Amino acid sequence: MSSIVEQIREYEQQAAIIEPDAAQRAVLLDKVNTYTESFLDRLKDRPAYINSEERGKGILASPIAEQGMDIDAILHLYQKQVEEQGLSPVSGKFFGYIPPCSMYYSALGDYMAAIANEYVGDYSNCPGAVHMENQLLDWMAGLVGYPDTALGTLASGGSVAILTCIVTAREAFKLKARDYENAVVYLTEITHHAMSKGLHIAGMRECVQRNVPMDEKFRMRPDALAEMIKADREQGLTPWMVVGSSGTTDLGSVDQLDKIGEVAKQHELWYHIDGAYGAFFVLSDLVKDKFKGVELSDSIVMNPHKGLHTPFGLGAAIVKDGELLYKAHFHTANYMQDSFYNKDQVSPADVGPELTRHFRALRLWLPLKLIGVAPFRAMLNEKILLTRYAYEQINAIPGMEVGPEPELSIFAFRYVDTDDPDAFNKKLIEALREDGTIFLSSTVINGHYMIRFAILSYRTHKETIDIAVDTINRLKEQLL
Numbered sequence: 001m002s003s004i005v006e007q008i009r010e011y012e013q014q015a016a017i018i019e020p021d022a023a024q025r026a027v028l029l030d031k032v033n034t035y036t037e038s039f040l041d042r043l044k045d046r047p048a049y050i051n052s053e054e055r056g057k058g059i060l061a062s063p064i065a066e067q068g069m070d071i072d073a074i075l076h077l078y079q080k081q082v083e084e085q086g087l088s089p090v091s092g093k094f095f096g097y098i099p100p101c102s103m104y105y106s107a108l109g110d111y112m113a114a115i116a117n118e119y120v121g122d123y124s125n126c127p128g129a130v131h132m133e134n135q136l137l138d139w140m141a142g143l144v145g146y147p148d149t150a151l152g153t154l155a156s157g158g159s160v161a162i163l164t165c166i167v168t169a170r171e172a173f174k175l176k177a178r179d180y181e182n183a184v185v186y187l188t189e190i191t192h193h194a195m196s197k198g199l200h201i202a203g204m205r206e207c208v209q210r211n212v213p214m215d216e217k218f219r220m221r222p223d224a225l226a227e228m229i230k231a232d233r234e235q236g237l238t239p240w241m242v243v244g245s246s247g248t249t250d251l252g253s254v255d256q257l258d259k260i261g262e263v264a265k266q267h268e269l270w271y272h273i274d275g276a277y278g279a280f281f282v283l284s285d286l287v288k289d290k291f292k293g294v295e296l297s298d299s300i301v302m303n304p305h306k307g308l309h310t311p312f313g314l315g316a317a318i319v320k321d322g323e324l325l326y327k328a329h330f331h332t333a334n335y336m337q338d339s340f341y342n343k344d345q346v347s348p349a350d351v352g353p354e355l356t357r358h359f360r361a362l363r364l365w366l367p368l369k370l371i372g373v374a375p376f377r378a379m380l381n382e383k384i385l386l387t388r389y390a391y392e393q394i395n396a397i398p399g400m401e402v403g404p405e406p407e408l409s410i411f412a413f414r415y416v417d418t419d420d421p422d423a424f425n426k427k428l429i430e431a432l433r434e435d436g437t438i439f440l441s442s443t444v445i446n447g448h449y450m451i452r453f454a455i456l457s458y459r460t461h462k463e464t465i466d467i468a469v470d471t472i473n474r475l476k477e478q479l480l
């Protein structure tokens with residue numbers, strides 16, 4: 001017996017370092033805080049992109065080992081290999097893809113969430129944390145005009161949120177595997193690929209995906225949609241879902257959500273809106289009218305990790321008839337019998353794919369409670385105006401061709417005063433990457449290679465746009 005006790009004691013001692021004491025915590029926190037403060041300080045002068053031969057491989061040169069390392073050495077390794085190579089998504093000079101940022105307040109929320117690790121699968125265990133999550137979802141549902149019947153889930157991002165909506169729509173229509181090849185989804189050529197990826201993952205790869213023609217503003221044409229639905233019905237197919245976008249990734253174009261909604265309702269289709277990038281612009285008075293009809297949708301995805309600048313890992317799926325979300329996701333098991341007794345509040349595990357989940361609500365709740373909604377409205381308004389300003393500046397450069405006027409905070413452009421615009425603009429993107437001051441990404445619109453200018457970071461201001469326009473101009477001149 002005593003030898004067991006001795007061994008237990010010995011292992012306990014060896015493992016004790018897993019929980020640092022108060023003095024050790026103070027040292028660690030101070031070191032990490034010193035690092036993050038210096039990171040924020042360096043960020044002001046950091047190029048958006050740092051090209052490196054090494055490509056972070058130094059991480060691999062330091063293998064995971066039995067013994068730990070000194071915190072100073074770890075922070076040094078991190079700084080050299082992670083911070084100082086590649087893209088900085090939190091730079092205000094990042095204009096590629098969708099450029100979100102990450103708020104300090106959210107970092108504090110994440111810190112608290114990681115320490116307490118509240119179990120947010122289930123209401124009976126951590127009721128306050130679940131109320132917090134549901135309160136945020138109710139707030140978002142309210143922003144898009146959904147009634148009290150709405151329920152949602154905070155997913156890890158837009159892609160998983162879209163998958164959740166697809167599964168809900170599939171169950172709502174009682175589609176079985178044998179029905180898939182007749183089920184039709186209506187989208188456009190520039191609907192985000194998370195939709196077809198989600199259909200694939202949901203096992204519905206066979207369903208028919210129709211690209212509805214777009215108008216000159218790259219919005220789905222409601223008349224064309226209605227015609228396609230009719231033609232498909234006549235052919236014996238099952239029109240199932242129409243996917244509108246409130247902000248496409250390519251161009252930020254917003255479908256006529258009311259007109260698309262009317263067609264969807266008239267033909268009794270599931271109406272999903274992909275607002276992963278753009279939905280939070282509903283907070284902006286400058287573009288609020290573009291969201292007319294958003295409330296007609298059956299489900300919507302909106303990403304706080306884009307429009308509201310939480311750290312990556314937060315996308316919301318909201319379903320107007322919450323019962324359908326619940327029916328599509330509720331599952332239980334014997335070992336869960338203590339948990340699911342309380343039905344006064346919906347447990348997040350019952351309305352989404354995950355059981356044990358990150359307490360991700362805190363990274364949004366803390367900032368909203370601390371500073372309120374008003375600064376977010378102002379920030380989004382600023383982005384809208386900055387984008388209009390940038391559009392004018394780029395348009396004023398001789399030889400530049402711009403895409404459609406920005407509806408939200410993205411537009412596309414290319415230099416055309418050259419024999420081979422596609423090749424020239426590709427070189428321009430490469431030159432921008434090499435230079436690193438700013439970061440832009442590209443796409444293909446109407447068969448042309450176009451450079452995208454996407455503006456979203458709360459760290460992007462008028463001066464940052466001026467730097468970007470100057471950089472584009474300077475590198476274009478160098479290439480010529």
Ligand SMILES: *Cc1c(COP(=O)(O)O)cnc(C)c1O
Binds near residue numbers: 158
């Ligand atoms: C970013 C984006 C997505 C995917 O969201 P993730 O959070 O990256 O998974 C879907 N749709 C649109 C319009 C997006 O911009």
